[in-house]
Amino acid sequence: MTTHPATGEALHTVSVVVNGGLRTAQVPARRLLSDFLRHDLGLTGTHVGCEHGVCGACTVLVDGAPMRSCLMFAVSAEGHEITTVEGLAARSGAAEGDLGPVQQAFIDSHGLQCGFCTPGFLTTVTAYLESNPDPTPDEAREAISGNLCRCTGYQNIVTAVCRAAELIEERGI
Amino acid sequence: MKPSPFEYHAPRSIDAAVAVLAEVGHDGKVLAGGQSLIPILNMRLASPAHLVDINRVSGLDTVEVTAEHVRIGALVRHAQLEHHDGAYAAQPLLRQALLNVAHPVIRNRGTTVGSIAHADPSGEMPSVLVLTAGVVEATSVRGTREIPAAEFFLGPLESCLAEDEVATAVRFGRFSPGTGTAFQEIARRHGDYALAGMAAVVTVRDGVITEAGASFVSLTATPDILDLSAALAGATPEDADYAAAAALVRDHVDPDADIHASAEYRRMLAGAIAERLLPVAARRGIRQRSEQEATA
Numbered sequence: 258m259t260t261h262p263a264t265g266e267a268l269h270t271v272s273v274v275v276n277g278g279l280r281t282a283q284v285p286a287r288r289l290l291s292d293f294l295r296h297d298l299g300l301t302g303t304h305v306g307c308e309h310g311v312c313g314a315c316t317v318l319v320d321g322a323p324m325r326s327c328l329m330f331a332v333s334a335e336g337h338e339i340t341t342v343e344g345l346a347a348r349s350g351a352a353e354g355d356l357g358p359v360q361q362a363f364i365d366s367h368g369l370q371c372g373f374c375t376p377g378f379l380t381t382v383t384a385y386l387e388s389n390p391d392p393t394p395d396e397a398r399e400a401i402s403g404n405l406c407r408c409t410g411y412q413n414i415v416t417a418v419c420r421a422a423e424l425i426e427e428r429g430i
Numbered sequence: 431m432k433p434s435p436f437e438y439h440a441p442r443s444i445d446a447a448v449a450v451l452a453e454v455g456h457d458g459k460v461l462a463g464g465q466s467l468i469p470i471l472n473m474r475l476a477s478p479a480h481l482v483d484i485n486r487v488s489g490l491d492t493v494e495v496t497a498e499h500v501r502i503g504a505l506v507r508h509a510q511l512e513h514h515d516g517a518y519a520a521q522p523l524l525r526q527a528l529l530n531v532a533h534p535v536i537r538n539r540g541t542t543v544g545s546i547a548h549a550d551p552s553g554e555m556p557s558v559l560v561l562t563a564g565v566v567e568a569t570s571v572r573g574t575r576e577i578p579a580a581e582f583f584l585g586p587l588e589s590c591l592a593e594d595e596v597a598t599a600v601r602f603g604r605f606s607p608g609t610g611t612a613f614q615e616i617a618r619r620h621g622d623y624a625l626a627g628m629a630a631v632v633t634v635r636d637g638v639i640t641e642a643g644a645s646f647v648s649l650t651a652t653p654d655i656l657d658l659s660a661a662l663a664g665a666t667p668e669d670a671d672y673a674a675a676a677a678l679v680r681d682h683v684d685p686d687a688d689i690h691a692s693a694e695y696r697r698m699l700a701g702a703i704a705e706r707l708l709p710v711a712a713r714r715g716i717r718q719r720s721e722q723e724a725t726a
């Protein structure tokens with residue numbers, strides 16, 4: 258096993274399918290999945306707010322299910338498929354350079370301001386709408402209750418969730 | 431913050447997992463869903479030298495429903511149990527309580543057995559395990575043992591699991607026909623840890639309450655059962671003295687104060703929840719019995 262040149266910490270070879278491509282890096286066991294994505298793979302779309310599971314900014318899809326990437330080690334993700342915000346458009350079948358329906362809905366509905374929380378909302382809402390394609394505004398509010406946003410006041414995010422459901426229906430995804 | 435360095439073990443079998451735990455002793459920690467442990471590591475409230483990740487151990491992810499119990503393996507995620515219709519039919523309290531455990535995203539990763547091993551007095555599932563007279567199955571290099579829920583919880587965040595033991599499964603008990611259940615908690619925001627919560631069970635026979643009991647969340651240092659039969663038994667669900675039962679609840683609970691709520695406020699909430707929840711459980715008891723008779 259290789260070790261870190263400066264600290265001597267053991268390094269593990271971690272291979273994960275991220276947004277459809279196999280990615281490999283050598284990391285210490287304590288590397289959080291969030292830092293693996295951001296630092297080792299350069300996918301800085303996943304944001305890190307609290308590192309204790311509360312804010313939801315770091316949410317990614319693990320085998321299609323939303324999970325906190327700050328509460329998972331990269332070594333535990335080995336062999337799983339990860340989708341980050343960078344992969345949502347392609348996952349929805351949008352053409353290269355186009356946005357996915359949930360992303361488009363957040364723009365249409367002014368569902369973001371600074372955008373820090375947005376990647377976590379987009380991944381959470383994407384998975385939510387797959388099992389609940391036609392939410393009421395109350396259900397939409399409940400669906401995002403695990404994500405914090407310090408800017409919008411949530412009203413436009415709730416609207417965006419309902420708008421995304423319409424877009425998915427229209428696009429026949 | 432980031433966790434301090436540790437040696438990572440990813441055993442493929444329970445035998446391999448307990449062998450590592452036996453070897454590293456006090457320096458080892460089991461990693462299941464990580465939804466309680468990793469925040470603790472990130473904040474460096476703990477820095478175990480060895481983590482034994484049980485996520486690659488096979489055979490731990492099954493839900494099994496029998497006539498006596500619902501048995502779940504150590505890798506059954508909260509979400510998997512919540513959505514399991516057979517488990518809900520056999521023990522409705524499981525889904526009723528799980529809907530209050532954190533947010534759906536946390537439930538996708540966190541395990542129900544892990545939340546019981548964690549023994550948080552603010553956790554919902556330890557209370558459900560106790561109220562259903564459940565059992566924890568534990569394995570170490572020394573062998574396996576079964577621990578009744580009533581003996582499992584020693585104090586806040588403290589169970590009787592030894593440091594070399596893995597909880598491989600838990601069994602939630604089932605109730606007799608005519609038993610209704612209900613769960614409610616009050617939190618500042620849905621998904622947060624409860625300020626106060628309660629699981630209630632009421633058995634109704636020939637239109638009359640025969641037995642009633644409750645267990646609590648964030649209101650007692652360890653989950654225990656309060657027998658409410660003295661206040662409710664003998665009455666019909668319509669006429670029962672729920673206020674008397676609520677008074678017993680207020681006397682029984684022993685909440686702590688923290689930045690979220692004073693002890694008195696939590697005690698008041700406990701009484702209010704009891705008065706609301708017990709009639710719901712009683713009505714469900716009647717319905718449960720008539721459904722049983724209809725299918726019999």
Ligand SMILES: Cc1cc2nc3c(=O)[nH]c(=O)nc-3n(C[C@H](O)[C@H](O)[C@H](O)COP(=O)(O)OP(=O)(O)OC[C@H]3O[C@@H](n4cnc5c(N)ncnc54)[C@H](O)[C@@H]3O)c2cc1C
Pocket residue numbers: 309310311459460461462463464465466467468469504530531532533536539540541542543544545546547548552553554555591595596597598621622623624
């Ligand atoms: C934002 C947030 C909100 C939450 N809200 C709630 C809530 O409202 N109610 C609630 O109950 N929980 C809540 N949780 C915690 C969540 O339910 C966890 O899933 C659960 O407490 C622990 O399960 P786990 O599988 O994640 O265990 P881990 O975090 O992996 O482990 C927790 C502890 O139990 C030990 N352990 C785990 N599994 C075993 C085993 N099989 N054998 C022996 N020891 C074991 C570990 O060594 C560790 O000490 C919340 C978590 C977060 C991040």
Ligand code: FES
Pocket residue numbers: 304305306307308309310311312313314315316325326327328
């Ligand atoms: S950074 Fe993961 S939940 Fe806040």
Ligand code: FES
Pocket residue numbers: 368369370371372373374375405406407408409
């Ligand atoms: S848009 Fe700024 S935190 Fe949500």
